[in-house]
Amino acid sequence: MKNLLIVFLCMGVGSTTAQTNLQQYFDSIGIAGSTTIYDYQQDKWIFTDSSDAQKATLPASTFKIINSLIALEFGAVDNEKEVLKWDGKVRGFQGQPIEAWNQDTNLKEAYTNSTVWFFVEIAKRIGREKYKSILNSCDYGNGSLSEKGADFWNYGNFAITPINQINFLVRLYDEKLPFSEKTIKTVKKIMISENTPGFRIYSKSGWTKKNGQDIGWWVGYIEKKDKTYFFATRLLKDETKELREFGDLREEITRKILTEMEIL
Numbered sequence: 374m375k376n377l378l379i380v381f382l383c384m385g386v387g388s389t390t391a392q393t394n395l396q397q398y399f400d401s402i403g404i405a406g407s408t409t410i411y412d413y414q415q416d417k418w419i420f421t422d423s424s425d426a427q428k429a430t431l432p433a434s435t436f437k438i439i440n441s442l443i444a445l446e447f448g449a450v451d452n453e454k455e456v457l458k459w460d461g462k463v464r465g466f467q468g469q470p471i472e473a474w475n476q477d478t479n480l481k482e483a484y485t486n487s488t489v490w491f492f493v494e495i496a497k498r499i500g501r502e503k504y505k506s507i508l509n510s511c512d513y514g515n516g517s518l519s520e521k522g523a524d525f526w527n528y529g530n531f532a533i534t535p536i537n538q539i540n541f542l543v544r545l546y547d548e549k550l551p552f553s554e555k556t557i558k559t560v561k562k563i564m565i566s567e568n569t570p571g572f573r574i575y576s577k578s579g580w581t582k583k584n585g586q587d588i589g590w591w592v593g594y595i596e597k598k599d600k601t602y603f604f605a606t607r608l609l610k611d612e613t614k615e616l617r618e619f620g621d622l623r624e625e626i627t628r629k630i631l632t633e634m635e636i637l
């Protein structure tokens with residue numbers, strides 16, 4: 374489904390209204406993917422591609438939202454400022470070391486900088502069985518934790534759809550997840566990526582690879598006066614295709630769509 378639709382799904386939300394084709398932002402650069410938006414006050418789902426919104430892939434670093442909740446709630450760290458020691462191994466991305474990854478860091482910094490080793494350490498402290506239980510209670514992802522490595526959100530068969538991402542974020546926003554009020558409020562503060570007089574954005578990006586494909590995410594929600602909008606953008610491309618701005622496109626496309634909709 375290529376046209377932007379506000380559709381009625383089995384979830385019991387929204388009405389059916391055809392609108393402008395916003396999938397053009399993906400089609401024009403020859404990249405697969407979609408943006409899904411949920412208008413909280415109007416209880417409406419907005420899709421650039423409703424089929425894509427129901428397909429599950431690895432969550433990559435967007436998993437750091439729920440991982441931060443788990444880390445705080447179950448004592449993997451005492452608080453968002455507790456510093457974990459860097460092991461001295463130089464890490465980077467696409468062959469380039471990333472300074473923020475190669476130093477002692479705390480949860481708040483690790484979330485902002487997507488510091489992989491920090492959250493791998495969190496995963497080791499939590500344990501796979503506890504993850505299974507928590508993810509199930511949060512209705513987050515497909516429950517497939519067969520990946521042997523600790524980093525199951527970047528590798529293996531664990532997967533989540535854009536719709537599932539937003540449903541989880543709505544429960545976070547409503548504080549209806551199985552975590553304490555203190556934990557939820559702390560993670561909400563960590564999630565703030567932009568704060569202006571007109572709006573505030575809570576978000577997380579993610580990028581991983583599987584089966585020769587780049588998977589890029591930007592998910593979150595926007596508070597604007599008395600309105601709240603949730604969004605999940607996912608981009609997919611063959612990793613052999615040259616597209617140096619792939620990382621930037623996750624946010625760039627989302628912002629164009631949100632601007633055209635007069636949300637931003």
